[in-house]
Amino acid sequence: MKKILVVVDYQNDFVNGSLGFEGAERLDEAICRKIDEYAGDEIVHTLDTHGSDYLDTYEGRNLPVPHCIKGTEGHRNYGKTAQKLEGTRSFEKSSFGSLELGEYLKRGGYDLVELCGLVSNICVLSNAVIARAALPDAEIIVDPECTASADEELNAAALAVLKGIQITVP
DSSP states (O other): OOEEEEEEOOBHHHHTSTTOOTTGGGHHHHHHHHHHHTTTSEEEEEEEOBOTTGGGSHHHHHSOOOOOBTTSGGGSBOHHHHHHHTTSEEEEESSSSOHHHHHHHHHHTOSEEEEEEEOIIIIIHHHHHHHHHHOTTSEEEEEEEEEEOSSHHHHHHHHHHHHHTTOBOO
């Protein structure tokens, strides 16, 4: 079985930076354990990536909080997870989902894709949908212990939507 773990946007700005929220830092240990579980399998990660023109973008006009500006501390991965992700392939993305990641998954022919990271109701959800489209017969998993949102209601709603599109939420 060909498996891959995708760590989505576990970056400083989403943990303790401009869009950080209480509890996001607690995912560090769970994500590290998940990375350890995938030792011997492929592990990749996404990086939300913006430039100095962020506030002029569609997203920036709707979420006017500069974050994950390339080259800043906020753009870097957080905590022990950052160390474990060193040397793994990254996908920089300027939007919620990564079409490049989707193409990579499709070309890779994975049987199982697991996603973890932040934020459950935005980038994790978006990339899980892309993974489902890229690999319609693969098992796609989002472990609720390894994702979160600043808004608990949106987190629960995102997990319900994921289940609804046949993504495994254990």
